[in-house]
Amino acid sequence: MGIEIKITLNEGLYLKDPQDSVLGRNIIKHSILLLSDLGFEDFNFKKLSLEIGSTESSIYRYFENKHLVLIYLVSWYWEWVAYLIRINTLNINDPKRKLEIIINCFVSASFENPSIDYLDKSKLHSVIIAEGIKVYRTKDVDEEDGKGFFRNYKQLIKTVAGVISEINPTFEYPYVLASNLFEMSNNHIYFAKHLPRLTDISVNGNNVDEVETMLNYFADKLLTSAFRLQ
Amino acid sequence: MGIEIKITLNEGLYLKDPQDSVLGRNIIKHSILLLSDLGFEDFNFKKLSLEIGSTESSIYRYFENKHLVLIYLVSWYWEWVAYLIRINTLNINDPKRKLEIIINCFVSASFENPSIDYLDKSKLHSVIIAEGIKVYRTKDVDEEDGKGFFRNYKQLIKTVAGVISEINPTFEYPYVLASNLFEMSNNHIYFAKHLPRLTDISVNGNNVDEVETMLNYFADKLLTSAFRLQ
DNA sequence: TATTTATGATAGGTTTACTATCATAAATAA
DNA sequence: TTATTTATGATAGTAAACCTATCATAAATA
Known part of the structure; x- marks a missing residue:
């Protein structure tokens, strides 16, 4: 019922599409939760299977290993951001905007x-x-x-680079x-939380306004001619 | 004979100072070589001990685990860069320079x-x-x-931030x-080699001139007033 | 000469990563 | 309907990684 979004990803990432079954969607859902709780190093399929109430061997039918799960999630995120950019910039002509x-x-x-x-986007973002x-x-x-696992990241960056070139050819x-801009966004949200002496930014709860202001400032400074009065 | 440099690092990083013995220096030397060949994930103390002609248990007397070896090496690098900056900016007054x-x-x-x-700096850089x-x-x-493992990175960044504030208070x-600037330097050298569609830079062999030019351009654009004629 | 220290040799235990096989329930096809 | 395929769970097992412990010995030091 209602509108459903299905993001399709490189088929080499999985053995069986996790979006097509209850178990598959559970793998995605609890991978995000567990990765968020434990971090990648301490995350494994044994813990994941216990969390889901399934077994290691069942999970191996979907993904070859935990690294491919991470690529899957990150690819999903890249596609999602690209989608958001697409719909939010519809009918906008000014490249600066x-x-x-x-x-x-x-x-x-x-x-x-x-x-x-089955996909907590806030947790996924962290x-x-x-x-x-x-x-x-x-x-x-x-x-x-070579298998094309990073193609959607490169596509996302290409889109953004295109807008940048529109602003200043x-x-x-x-x-x-x-x-x-993408890496700084993630980096400085992370620094603000864990290594605040590496940034000037502070993030309070989910409020990332300072990061946004900073990125806009950087972009504007870099793309605006030194001769232009502002 | 001659001048000897000894960089001292946070004592919590090791169980026994690797700089003080032949085995310790071998651990450092071959960790760099193996990490450079295998990457962190495939690197372990078993392989390292075989490379050195020692044993796992002997290596565990120096470092608790491979993650602490990595922090040790990275900390050494941060100190080294800070040292280079210090000696190369002696008697230089112009903060832009x-x-x-x-x-x-x-x-x-x-x-x-x-x-x-015992420390191949070119390999360490990679x-x-x-x-x-x-x-x-x-x-x-x-x-x-909390144990102070990142104190020298934060100190390095503080020094650079100080120079930046001198240029433009x-x-x-x-x-x-x-x-x-630090992260971009490493990122774009990496991108140029592995994911060239994420950068405009190219790196030929050890020639990183384009990265240097790019970083100088970014710094200059960000720190120079929009009203200044150049 | 006695003692401490550093290393190597060896063993073993736990966890992680991954593969294989079989049983069964559900879904689908004949 | 019945037969067959498919998805999952249950179980077992191997190899490697990670880490600790103990003992012997050679070198350094007291």
Whole structure:
């Protein structure tokens, strides 16, 4: 009933699509909860199966290993952010305004509707902030990139870089800025919480306004000509 | 004979100072080589002991686990970069010039003298680029921060933030910029090698000039008033 | 010469990661 | 309807990773 969103991901990520069964959706749901509680290193399929009330072998029928579960979740998040950007920038022509919307999606993708019952987007966002970088910082990065596992991240960054180039066609680093805005968003939310001496930002509860303001300031400073009066 | 450099690190990182014995120095040396070859996930004390011609139990007398070895190496690197910045900015008064020197240290800390036989700084730099972020992206971050394991990183960032504030005392995000320049340096060297569609930079062999130019451009754009003619 | 210290050798225990097999209930096809 | 396929659970088991403990011995120090 109502509108249903189904995000499709690279088929190489799973052995069996977890979105198609109760057990599969439970794997996704409790992976997010457990990853958020334990962190990636202490998370494993044994604990996950106990949480779900299933067995290790059943989970292995969906995912080869926990690393692929993480890539699956992160890919889902990337697609979700790309979707949010798409619908929120519809009918917006000013690229500066578009970039502001993009930045808003980066910092608070978790607080948007519509909701999907088996996927707590707020918890997913904290998993991305704490663990997201681990998907591509491994020895297998080249092999996994070859399988297209990071294609949707690259697509997301390409979209953002396009908007950046619209704002300032002479700017030489649209991809650097695009990927950096995304990484900074996650980094400084993390720093604010765990290593506050590495940032000027503070985050109170779920209030990430300071991060948003900061990213807008950085983007504006970098893209606005030094000669323009503001 | 000659000048010897000894970097002292937080004593909580090790059970026994690896710099004080042949075996200890071998642990450091071969940890760097193995981490660079295998990555953190596939690295373990069994493989390390075989490489050295020692035993697992002997290595456990120096470090509690491989995560602490990584923190040890990363801390050593942070101290080393701080040292390089200190000596290379001696007698330099212009803070803009100081920041240029800092950026140069960030991107190419591996190619400076003097050399320490048991520590391949070029290999260490690639370990930092690929694995460095893993030291503080774990569930134990708060506990380990409480033990002071990240104090020298925070000190390094504080120094850089100080120079940034010298350049522009009204700039609101000195710590964000300082930590971001460091992280961007490692990130984009990594991207250039493994995920080139996330950056505009290319790195040929050990030539990181483009990264250096990019970081200088970002810093300059952010810190120079919009009204100043350049 | 006696004692402490560092290392190696060896063993073992626990957990993690993963594979395989079989039983059964549910869904689907004939 | 009955037959068959499919999904899951139950159970077992292996190899490696992670970590601790004990003992022997050689080197360094008292």
